[in-house]
Amino acid sequence: MSNKECSSCNTSNPASASFCRKCGHRFPEHTKPGKSQMCHIENFSIKRQTNGKFIVAWNAVNADKVTINGRDVTGKDKFIATVKGSETIILRAENETSFDVKEANVVYDSQTIYKDKIVEKKVTSKTNVFAIVFLLLFFLLSALLIHYAYQLENRNYSGDRYLSNIFGYKPYLLVNGSNEGRKVNVPAQEASLMYDVKTNASEYEVLDLPNWCTLEKSGSHFIIKATKNRQSVRTANIRVKTRNDEVIMRLEQEVYKPQRLLVNDKKIVDSNLSASSGQITYQVNTDADSYEVTSLSSWFKVIAQGSESFTISYEDNPKRTERTDWFKVKAEGMEVKINLTQAAQKSTAQIETITVEHDVYEDDVKGMKIHLKFSVQNMKGIKGRCVAYMYYEDGTPLKDTNGSYRTTDGQCSFGKDFTPTYDSLTFNDFVIFVPLKELEADKGEHNMKFSCTIWDKSSDSSTSIARSDYYSFTLTKK
Structure with missing residues (x-):
């Protein structure tokens, strides 16, 4: 299955990921695979x-x-x-x-105990004569015995029984090779007990099945299916019976105790969430009948739950620091802990429009005014700064020589600070005044340009959160 790359940090992620495993970037819906x-x-x-x-x-x-x-x-x-x-x-x-x-x-059950062994013999060529003589005598004696049994009919003797007593003919019933009773330990989970039946009777029956067992009988074998035992130790004596014989099997089944509960194949799961709201799905592998999701906080909840997975949704992180929490999946004395870490909110900004007002004065100083309309998010009480950077038309930075308006590397720039009073705020007319005398170019006419950048100054190292396109103008120095 192919992977997909995060557009924010270039980290490779599984195709099914909703968020980048490294930076928490949320993938578009169209990148997610379908149920197929x-x-x-x-x-x-x-x-x-x-x-x-x-x-x-x-x-x-x-x-x-x-x-x-x-x-x-x-x-x-x-x-x-x-x-x-x-x-x-x-x-x-x-x-x-x-x-x-x-x-x-x-x-x-491969146990084999024979009480009455059935032995087959083949007559070799050297004994063919004796076999023929024996068969003739057998038929003659059989005829005499049948005749004698007929004469004794009024005495209620059975001819079959009489022959059986004389020749040692015995009915037999073997269940998995044995006609002795036995104890069968039935697995506590659902189980199928399979048995072969050998008998010279015309048919056999399987009797006295408890209500926690069902029977599938097919010719010379039968299957006893036992349900999962969730209550207490239970027993049953099952009889396999023919007209003349029976075998009793004692079934004993212990109480089922689940042994497995895993979430995403782990006992402890660590999940990294994006700062913005979203959803995440977890896979559950358990041999318990059911499971529950517990210890949920106010900012996330279960929105779907099935026998093998569940999905939680989570809200935006309103803070500029990451937050952590946890919840548990439980099933019959077992539990898996899910640790959640949600990324901090980051400041964002958008510069919408820039206009320039030329040949204006401020405190008797001639210059130009740069008017900006921009908006910021997640910056309540956070100091920001909007700065205009000056360049020649070919992209060469204009240098500041007197040290009045400059960046740390000496580029000519003009800026002003701001501190929003709301999480989201729009500045409809933010003005930066640029004194012409501070544009320290050589005498003559110059094609110039500038761009504006908005900075988040909440830490020692400022962070750029928006940058405008270039705005061109003509500078004449006398």
């Missing part, structure tokens, strides 16, 4: 594959970098993650000015 430059994640999903492997799929918009649990997957839209036990999968997409994070807890 915000980084966000779409279509985030996690699907079980097999043996603890999960397919993570996503679509990252405006992302320069994408990671899964710190591993760089930039340029991809899916990834196979291997999970042992319980693990949080964190997908992060980011660019130079924003980021987005999605996460999900997945659980894969």
